[in-house]
Amino acid sequence: MTKEERIENLNRLSGTDVRKCMKCGKCSGRCPAFKEMDIKPHQFVSMLCNGKIDELLECEAIWNCLSCMACVERCPRGVAPAAVVEAVRDTVVRMQGKNGIKAEEIPPIVDELIPQQLLVSAYRKYNK
Secondary structure (H helix, E strand, C coil): CCHHHHHHEEEHHHCCHHHHHHCCCCCHHHHCCCHHCCCCCHHHHHHHHHHCHHHHHEEEEEEEEHHHCCCHHHHCCCCCCCHHHHHHHHHHHHHHCCCCCCCCCCCEEEEEEEHHHHHHHHHHHCCC
């Protein structure tokens, strides 16, 4: 996959228009995991906008993001930094080949303990 295809894929997966970001930093100011992130929420958006995806794919911040959506709530332009982080995280997982779930791999005990909606949702998400 070329760099341009990866950028296009991340934009599609995130579902947010990163070009709308005005770089005010309000998203990062609201982030509860700010101190643990090597790349801050506003930097995720800016780096994707500028095509610097190699750094995003190798950062630790994708695993430190709490996915609390505080950054999304705070953005005055409707940009969703958390969606960008999630898209990068999903891309890394897929590149590692760990995105597949097979129905026969689900332990039988799970059916009794977990709601069916959760299983269907996970199956749909990780088999794209």
